[in-house]
Amino acid sequence: MLDQSAPTSVRRPTALITGASGGLGEEMARQLAPRGIHLLLVARREDKLQALAAELAEKHGIQTGVMALDLADPGAAAELEREAEFRRIDIDFLINNAGYGLYGEFAHSDRTEQLDMLQLNIVTLTELTHRFLPGMLSRGRGRIMNVASTAAFLPGPLMATYYASKAFVLSFSEGLAEELRGSGVAVTALCPGPVETGFQDRASLGESVMLSGPSRFSVLSAQDVARQGLEAMMRGDAVCIPGGVNRAQLLMTKLMPRKYLPRLIHNVQRRK
Secondary structure, three states, X not given: OOOOOOOOOOOOOEEEEEXXXXXXXXXXXXXXXXXXXXXXEEEOOHHHHXXXXXXXHHHHOOOEEEEEOOOOOOOHHHHHHHHHXXXXXXXXXXXXXXXXXXXXXXXXXXXXHHHHHHHHHHHHHHHHHHHHHHHHHHHOOEEEEEEOOHHHHOOOOOOHHHHHHHHHHHHHHHHHHHHOOOOOEEEEEEOOOOEOOOHHHHOOHHHEOOOOHHHHHHOEOHHHHHHHHHHHHHHOOOEEOOOHHHHHHHHHHHHOOHHHHXXXXXXXXXXX
C-alpha cells in the first residue's frame, strides 16, 4: 500500500493518475512504474485498479495505492486530497486524465449527463490542480498533465459541450503554464486525436463517421499517446499534440475561414 507516513531519507516521487482503470490512464501508469515512480491510482472501478496496482507493485518494486471514486461527484477532489494528506503523500506528478464525451444534439441530450461531464472534465480537473499545486510550489518541483484533445482547437457540433470543455482545459493549462514559468513546476496540456480506448464507446461515437474513412489514419494507440504525453510532461512542454496526422489536420483548420469550421466538423461527426 502507498503510505509515506514513515520517515525516509530518500523519497521516490509519486504520481496521482485519475481515470487509471483503463485507456490512457492505465497506460501512463504502466509507463511510469518502470521509472520507480510510486502510483496513486483513481477511478470508479476498484477491481481493475486493485489488479493494476498489485501487478505494477510486484513487477517494479514500487508502492501503489488506489482510491475508488466517482470524480464527477462535487466532493471527490476534496476527499482525494484528504486521503493523500492522511497518508502523508506528496504528489509530484498530477495527471488529470479522467474525462468523457457525449455524442448527439445538445437540445435532446440528458441535462444531468451533460452537467456531470462538465463537472468531471472542467471543475474536478481545476479543483485537483488547485489543491495539489501549492505543495509542488513549496517544494520547488512538480509536473501537471491535463488531458485535453484536438477537439480543444475546434467547434464541435454533435459534441458541443465536450469540445467546449476541452477548450477550457487547453486554455487553462496554457495560462497556468506561463504563470508557473521559472517555479520548477510545469503544466502540459495533452491534446490527442482519436485514441484506441473505451472513449468512443462511452461517447457513442460508433454512430458517427468520424472513425471511418480517412479519419481512421489519425487513430493512435494508447501506448503511443501516453509515451509522447509523458515525454512532453517531463520536458515541461506546455502543449503536446501526438501524431503528425493530427498536427497536420489542425494546421489545415487554422488556414480555413472560421465560419466554415462548424459545418465541416458537423459533416465529419454526422451519423452513419
